[in-house]
Structure formats: structure tokens, C-alpha cells
Amino acid sequence: MKFKVSAALQYEVKAPSTLILNVHALRTANQTVLDEKLTIAPYLKAEELNAVNGENRFVRLDIQDTGTIDIHYDATVDNYYEVKDHSKIPEIPVSKFHPSVLTYLNPSRYCQSDMLYRLANNTFGHINNSYEQVFAITDWIYKNVEYLSGFTDSETSAYDTVTQQAGVCRDFAHLGIALCRALTIPARYFTGYAYRLNPPDFHACFEAYLGGEWVLFDATRLIPLNGLVKIATGRDAADAAIASIFGDVSCTNIRVACEYADEQPFEPIYYTRSIFHGISYY
Incomplete structure (x- = not known):
């Protein structure tokens, strides 16, 4: 079955900090990520860190500037049960x-x-x-x-x-x-x-x-x-955890969506x- 998922996160950064996110759909033998996109504004380099046991897809952000950061994740996933x-x-x-x-x-x-x-x-x-x-x-x-x-x-x-x-x-x-x-x-x-x-x-x-x-x-x-x-x-x-915060960072908004995207009736x-x-x- 196919689903379209998304997460929009907003953070207020008051000092140089590190943010580790865990919002990516997991890739497993029974769950295929068909496409995905991560956008960060203002732009920051995102480093993906796969957990040793393969059950998390972390993204680490090294944030040096203060201000508001908007993060959007979108994906289409096909899973089997x-x-x-x-x-x-x-x-x-x-x-x-x-x-x-x-x-x-x-x-x-x-x-x-x-x-x-x-x-x-x-x-x-x-x-x-x-x-x-x-x-x-x-x-x-x-x-x-x-x-x-x-x-x-x-x-x-x-x-x-x-x-x-x-x-x-x-x-x-x-x-x-x-x-x-x-x-x-x-x-x-x-x-x-x-x-x-x-x-x-x-x-x-x-x-x-x-x-x-x-x-x-x-x-x-x-x-x-x-x-x-x-x-x-x-x-x-x-x-x-969806987010692990190391520094002076606070979450100001979260929006999550999951929509059915398969041709067969749910x-x-x-x-x-x-x-x-x-x-x-x-």
C-alpha cells in the first residue's frame, strides 16, 4: 500500500546547537521509500546517520546561527504487511x-x-x-x-x-x-x-x-x-525520539500528514x- 507522508517542523534557535531529527520513513524489507525530499530554510547541510541496528534514519544538523529554522520532509512510501x-x-x-x-x-x-x-x-x-x-x-x-x-x-x-x-x-x-x-x-x-x-x-x-x-x-x-x-x-x-536537541533550541510548530495514495481501495x-x-x- 502506498502512502504520502509529510512533516513540517519549526524551531527557534537562540545559540549554536545541534539538532538530530528522526522523521524519515524507515527502509526495510517490507517498506520501500519510493521518493523523498528534505528541505531546510535557511539552508543547512544535513548529515544522515543510520543507526547501528538499522531501525532509525537520523539526520544531524549543526546550527551555528540563531533565528528560525523551517524543516519539511515529504515522502511516498510503499509498505507491505x-x-x-x-x-x-x-x-x-x-x-x-x-x-x-x-x-x-x-x-x-x-x-x-x-x-x-x-x-x-x-x-x-x-x-x-x-x-x-x-x-x-x-x-x-x-x-x-x-x-x-x-x-x-x-x-x-x-x-x-x-x-x-x-x-x-x-x-x-x-x-x-x-x-x-x-x-x-x-x-x-x-x-x-x-x-x-x-x-x-x-x-x-x-x-x-x-x-x-x-x-x-x-x-x-x-x-x-x-x-x-x-x-x-x-x-x-x-x-x-522525533527530535533530540543539544543546545538552546525550542520547537515552535509541528504539522504532520499521512494520506493514502494507492489505486486500490483502503x-x-x-x-x-x-x-x-x-x-x-x-
Whole structure:
């Protein structure tokens, strides 16, 4: 499926600084960037830095002059996904995990799985199948955490979200990741452009490693799962931040868009057990 995505960012620079952006659509085996363009006004040289694990496409800007900077990213992306019944796929023991997966079993800055071990096991430990556990986690978050814009901030963690019972997509994702890891299910943060998200914005959800594949889950239920364009994945939002600022820089405006651009009609897929069992973008 083809999508046209765009991001317009404006920053006010008050001193020489460095800005690392993470808005480029990721190139993967199942996601092809057909065309893209990055424009910066006034002109600055942009240095692309590919992450070691290949799950981020960073752009570094060295800014020496003060003033306003406008950054525009536009791309056309063709992505592919698969729908499978993951409840019937044989599980893989930790001893057989690829080394690259092991890091997603550990607690991280925003996903304190060690602090949520008792909650995870008391609530979901009785479920024998890992897929069914993640499904139950996603459903539990949706029912017990209120989606509330402006209630949390960049310091809010999964543990905070459990106690406050409110948050945005980033918080829903962090909580899902932490509960999965507490059950020895590898999980990672997913950020991307989202079709039919209202109001338009970057969107966060998470992927769980099930049967040797990364399977997408979104506890917010705000968008169709086949309407995503992946930007990055990581242990949590610290690894996949849209912008990392080093210096006296403040963001003054953000505009994000994701439009369907395929000739075939769009048939949305939402996360309910009656419709399908699991979707993979990886």
C-alpha cells in the first residue's frame, strides 16, 4: 500500500546547537521509500546517520546561527504487511532468540518491567499462550488507562502510567512494552506516520516478538493498524525520539500528514480478535 507522508517542523534557535531529527520513513524489507525530499530554510547541510541496528534514519544538523529554522520532509512510501494467526505459531524459547532480540527483554528508561513484574504476572501470568498474553495486555490497557492529551510529559514512564491511569499513545506503548517484558516477551517501541489519526500527529505503539516475528499492537485503538508508515523502533521513546536537541533550541510548530495514495481501495484493519490475530510490518 502506498502512502504520502509529510512533516513540517519549526524551531527557534537562540545559540549554536545541534539538532538530530528522526522523521524519515524507515527502509526495510517490507517498506520501500519510493521518493523523498528534505528541505531546510535557511539552508543547512544535513548529515544522515543510520543507526547501528538499522531501525532509525537520523539526520544531524549543526546550527551555528540563531533565528528560525523551517524543516519539511515529504515522502511516498510503499509498505507491505501480513496478517497471521499467531496464537497457533510455535513459541520460541529465550535460549533460541537472536542476540539482537535479547535487549528488548530488559528494563529501560521508560519501561520499568522489573517494577511491574508482580502486576504483570498476577494479571496475565495465568494465560499460557504468549500471543494471548499480549492481546490481553493490550485490551487491559485500553480499558484501564484513559487517553488524555496533555496529562503526561516527556518524563512519564510506564510505572507512572499505571498509577495515574491516563496518558497518550507514547504512554500506552511504554506500558504495553513493560508488561510484555515482565512476562519474558521481548517488546519494542514503534513510532510512525498514521493514516486517519485525528488530529494528525506522529503515532506510537509497540511490537512484541512472537514466534520469531515482530507483531504490531496498539492499545489506543485510534487508527487502523494497516495505516502506519514506520519511522523507527527502539527500546522506548528515548531511542526513537522525533527530535533530540543539544543546545538552546525550542520547537515552535509541528504539522504532520499521512494520506493514502494507492489505486486500490483502503480496507482498514482494527485490532479485534473477531477480525484477525496479528499483523506484522517487519
